[in-house]
Amino acid sequence: MKQFLEGAVAIARTVALCRPGVISAYPITPQTHIVEELSSLIANGELNAEFVNVESEHSAASCVLGAVATGVRAYSSTSSQGLLLMAEVLFNIAGMRLPVVMCCVNRAVSAPLNIWNDQQDIMTVRDAGIILLFAETIQEACDLHIQAFKIAEHKEVMLPVIVNIDGYILSHGYEPVELPLQETVDKFLPPYNPAYKLDVDNPVTLGPLSGPEYYLETRYAIQQTMNNEVIKIISQVAKEFTDLFGRESYGLVESYKLDDAETVFVAMGSICGVIKEVVDELRDKGEKVGVVRIISYRPFPNETLVKLVASTKKIIVIEKAISLGSNGPLFTEISSLLYTTHNNKNKPLISGYICGLGGRDVTKEEIVSIYEESKTQSPTAKFINVKQENLGSVI
Numbered sequence: 001m002k003q004f005l006e007g008a009v010a011i012a013r014t015v016a017l018c019r020p021g022v023i024s025a026y027p028i029t030p031q032t033h034i035v036e037e038l039s040s041l042i043a044n045g046e047l048n049a050e051f052v053n054v055e056s057e058h059s060a061a062s063c064v065l066g067a068v069a070t071g072v073r074a075y076s077s078t079s080s081q082g083l084l085l086m087a088e089v090l091f092n093i094a095g096m097r098l099p100v101v102m103c104c105v106n107r108a109v110s111a112p113l114n115i116w117n118d119q120q121d122i123m124t125v126r127d128a129g130i131i132l133l134f135a136e137t138i139q140e141a142c143d144l145h146i147q148a149f150k151i152a153e154h155k156e157v158m159l160p161v162i163v164n165i166d167g168y169i170l171s172h173g174y175e176p177v178e179l180p181l182q183e184t185v186d187k188f189l190p191p192y193n194p195a196y197k198l199d200v201d202n203p204v205t206l207g208p209l210s211g212p213e214y215y216l217e218t219r220y221a222i223q224q225t226m227n228n229e230v231i232k233i234i235s236q237v238a239k240e241f242t243d244l245f246g247r248e249s250y251g252l253v254e255s256y257k258l259d260d261a262e263t264v265f266v267a268m269g270s271i272c273g274v275i276k277e278v279v280d281e282l283r284d285k286g287e288k289v290g291v292v293r294i295i296s297y298r299p300f301p302n303e304t305l306v307k308l309v310a311s312t313k314k315i316i317v318i319e320k321a322i323s324l325g326s327n328g329p330l331f332t333e334i335s336s337l338l339y340t341t342h343n344n345k346n347k348p349l350i351s352g353y354i355c356g357l358g359g360r361d362v363t364k365e366e367i368v369s370i371y372e373e374s375k376t377q378s379p380t381a382k383f384i385n386v387k388q389e390n391l392g393s394v395i
Helices: 009-017 033-044 055-070 082-094 138-154 180-187 212-245 271-284 304-309 329-341 362-375 388-394
Strands: 002-006 022-025 050-055 074-078 101-106 131-135 161-166 174-178 252-256 263-266 290-292 296-300 313-320 349-354
Touching: 002 009, 009 033, 009 174, 022 055, 022 174, 022 263, 033 055, 033 074, 033 212, 055 082, 082 212, 082 329, 131 138, 131 212, 131 329, 138 161, 138 180, 138 212, 174 313, 180 212, 212 296, 252 271, 252 304, 263 271, 263 329, 263 362, 271 290, 271 362, 290 304, 304 329, 313 329, 313 362, 329 349, 349 362
Parallel strands: 022 050, 022 074, 074 101, 101 161, 131 161, 263 290, 263 313, 313 349
Antiparallel strands: 002 174, 131 296, 252 290
């Protein structure tokens, strides 16, 4: 049965169905409602777990690291500056191959202080060895959390997963959401039973000092796992989820109206809903356009993406992040993929647009104007909707 729920509440109740034993987080806008709801579920006896209050996000990440290292399923969530404060520990979690699951409620980073949505925060840890998934809707955010635990804890993976949702848009927005039954989640997600953990009866060492003679192999091992096992297991788990829960789950990417598309939008997160509406309207006018929505940003779906855009003439990348001094991170990934990494005979023109930073609205009219401009230009890292009158007060 569907319920009309706030996104953060729906996510928290979904996480509870996954039976975590330890939850630790520090309140930061706009993720706070997730852990508020989880703490209430624990306090009311609806979730049998320990909620550990801590003094910072760094401590919260350390707490869930310790919990998972001792064989207990654990969960945390954060946003923006909180993610930056966690960064040191997140690299440790990935390097120790600990399957922590988190939610990052994506928010702009300071300075200036801004509490609204973009995706610049998560890009700061894209190289940590963490699996990064992006949701378009509240329902998908819930579904990805259930899958995240199964992916992370798979014996061939053992890596952390962060489910990313757009701040306020999904965290505070309301949608009809179908929460599964506990017995269905239990059937899909077995108890956490790692092959290795900290145990006084069977002592092991996690995260020791490693010199040049071993360190390189640790990075190689994570890279191999990402590019081989994780790519396959994300798709496999998505199919298992669809079969059991009866809801479509796309795995690495979602393709939308690509059959005859000559121009393809590529994006991540909730903005894809607006782009799909624009594509529907453009198709009504006879334009051959489609959408590729990236769900798995790490690992990046190289082979899948190449196949999807094999006959595409034009790619328009729209993203809510900028690598200052270079281009948009997603634009850079796709350009590298199609022009250098893969010997792809088709070399589509690629345009990159930066929009929505700091929560600025992105309208359908702006996306249409991007499409029209792309017919004659192929800009990179072009900012949309820059207000020239504001520049004097910020430079």
